[in-house]
Amino acid sequence: MSFKLKVSPKFSFIISSIISLLFSLYAAYKGVILFFVEKAMEDTFVGGNASSISISLWLTISGVMIFISFLFFYFVKIKDLKSQKLILTGIMIIWVGVILLLIIFLPKFFYYSALPLLALIFCFISAINIKKEIINEKRSKGLSETEINLLQRLAGIKKRK
Numbered sequence: 001m002s003f004k005l006k007v008s009p010k011f012s013f014i015i016s017s018i019i020s021l022l023f024s025l026y027a028a029y030k031g032v033i034l035f036f037v038e039k040a041m042e043d044t045f046v047g048g049n050a051s052s053i054s055i056s057l058w059l060t061i062s063g064v065m066i067f068i069s070f071l072f073f074y075f076v077k078i079k080d081l082k083s084q085k086l087i088l089t090g091i092m093i094i095w096v097g098v099i100l101l102l103i104i105f106l107p108k109f110f111y112y113s114a115l116p117l118l119a120l121i122f123c124f125i126s127a128i129n130i131k132k133e134i135i136n137e138k139r140s141k142g143l144s145e146t147e148i149n150l151l152q153r154l155a156g157i158k159k160r161k
Helices: 009-044 049-075 081-105 107-140 145-155
Strands: none
Touching: 009 049, 009 081, 009 107, 049 081, 081 107
């Protein structure tokens, strides 16, 4: 039983971008909530600077994730198949790292790793499709003039004029 799934790299880049935007919105939400909690603690109690670092970290994570999602949108414009395959491989490694970090640091919320797993699956399928496209492209394309010349030199055949 063989079935073929066709997932374009553009689709997997867009899915990865949307998922990273969701994570950035979550991080921004956590940062804003912590900011309001800190302001309420300053008004009510003396002090309240304990969570300033947490606020900065959450908002920094949000900014980095927004930057990464814009990079994913930029990757949609790339036409070269080998470059797309290389980028998809890198994205798959990053999503595996995100999944592992989520499972290690948030074991109670393991369902948070479902979204990166979904992106990983789409990237994996599109990387397989790109690999097949590269093989088909190489089979259908003939040798260039320089490749023929180099092969003739290697074989010891002199070029006729």
